[in-house]
Amino acid sequence: MRARDWRVLALAAAYLYLPILVLSLFAFSDDAVIAFPITGLTLRWFGALAGNAAFLDGFATSMTIAIPVGAISALGGLAAALALRGATLRPRAAWWAAPFAALLLAPFLTPRTVLAVAQSMALSELGLRRGMAVLGAAQVLVILPFTTALLTAALLRVDPRLEEAGRDLGAGPWACFQRVTLPLVRGPLMAACSAGMILSLADVTLATFLAGRAQPLSVVVASEFMREMRPDLNAMQVVVLSVTALAVALAALWRRRR
C-alpha cells in the first residue's frame, strides 16, 4: 500500500460521494432557489415532508413491496448459490451451470424498458392485472443476480468438510443445511436481504410499467422531478438516502460477523 494508492482511493471516494453531499447540503439550505452560494441553514423542508400525503403514501407502498422482495430475492439467491457451489465442487457433472447462470443474468442485462414492456404485454394477454405482486416478481427477477453473486461468494468461503462432517455424524441433507450451512452464511443472507430491499426501493422503470394503481415513492418522485427541482424534493432524497445508508451499514456489519 503506497501513498499514491491512498490518493487514488481518496479521489475515487470524492468523485463517488460529491454529488450525494451536494444534494444533502441543499436539503438544509434556507433559500427556496437551489443555487450557490448557500445563505442559511434550515430544517423546514423536512418538516414539510411530514405533511405531504403523496410522499407518505409512496413511502408506505415502497416499503410494502421492498421488504418481501428483499426476503424472497435473498432466499432465491441462496437456492441458486447452493446449486452453483455444488457445480464448482463437481465441475464434471455441471453442464447445466453455465446456461443456468446465463438465464439468471439475462434479465439484468436486458434493457429495463424492454423487459417491462414484454412483461406488461404478457400480463395483458393472460388477462392478469398489474399491481404490487407482479411488480415484486419482476423486481426479484432483476435483483436475483446480485444476491446470487453475493451468496455464492459467501458459500465458496464455507469449508465443505464441515458439511461432510455433519453428514458423517448422521445428519440428513436438510438437517445438515439447517444446522451447519445456514448458520455459516446467516450474515451474508441478511446482507443479501437488505441489498434486495434497497434495490427494490431504487427501481423506477419496472415500477412505472407494472405498479398499476399503487405508486411507489420512486415513481412519485420521478414524476415530480420531471417538472422541477424543489428543496423539499431534496429533503425527500435525503430521507431515502438515510434509509439506504442505514441498510448498507447493517449489511456490512452482518456480512462481516457471519
Place this chain on the structure above:
Amino acid sequence: MKARREASAPPVALFAALCGLAPLVAMAVVSVARIEGYTLALALDLRAWREVAASPVMRGLIGQAVFYGAILACLTPLAAYPIALALARTPMAWKWLGAVVLLTPLYTGEIVRIYAWRLMLGAQGLINAALGWAGLIEAPVQALLYTRLSALIVMFYNTLPFMVLAIWAAVEAFDRRLAEAARDLGASPWVVFRRVTLPLTRVGLFAGMGVVFALGAGDALTPALMGGANGATAMSMIESLFGAAFDWPLASALGLALMLTLAGCVAALTLLAGRARRSARRSARRRGKI
C-alpha cells in the same frame, strides 16, 4: 446425494424462465401479430420488422444505444484500473470498507443520482459556481446540462462501480508476485501493466465491459432526464409505441431488434476475448519453447 445438492436450481430456473424468458417469447409473438381494430390477431405478419428495418429514426436510435454502451465500455476501464489496483493493495482489514464505499452509490436510486448530478452540472450548480469563483469563466457553461454530454457524464458515474468490481475481482485472483517479479527484472510500471497485469486480468475487464455496455445501452432514464432535447432513446420510443401509439407489434419488433443488436455486440466481445486469450496462450507457449 448428487441430485439432492443441485435440487435447489430448478425452482429458481423455472421462476427466471417464467418471469424473464416467457415475456420475451410473448413479445416475439406480438411482433408478428396483426392489429385488427383495437385487438391483436395471431398472424405471421412481418410488417413491424420491415418498418424497423426501413426507418432511419429507429436504426439511428439503436445505433445511439450501441454508441452510448461502447463509449462507456471503453472509458470506464481507464478510471477503474487505477482504483481496482489500489483496492487490491489495501490491507486486508480495510478491504470491506473499500467495498462498502464503492457499493453504496450503486444502491442509491437512479433518480437520486440523476437529481444529484443536476445540482452539480446546472447553470447554478457546483461546477459552474466553482469555475466562476476561480475566475475561469464569465458566464455559466450551459453545455453541462441537458445535452448528450451530461447524459454520458451521469452514465459514466452509474457504471464505473460495476467496472471496478469486475476488474478488482480479477486483480485479487491473480498472483501479484508476478507483477513484482517483472518490476524486479527492470520493467517500468507501464510495461508491467501492459505485459503482465492487463493480460492476466483480461477476463475481468471483458466481463466488466459486457456489463457496462449492456447497462449503458439499456439506460432510458438518464438520457430522458439529463439529455434534454437529445433525450430520446430506443427505449423511450418503445414506451411511446406501446402506450400512446398502441402499436404493440412495432414496439415489440423495435425492442427485440434492440436486444438482438446488443446481444450481437456482447457476443462479438466474448469471441474477441476468447481469441485474445488463445493467442496470448499460444505466444506464451512459443516463447517458452525458445
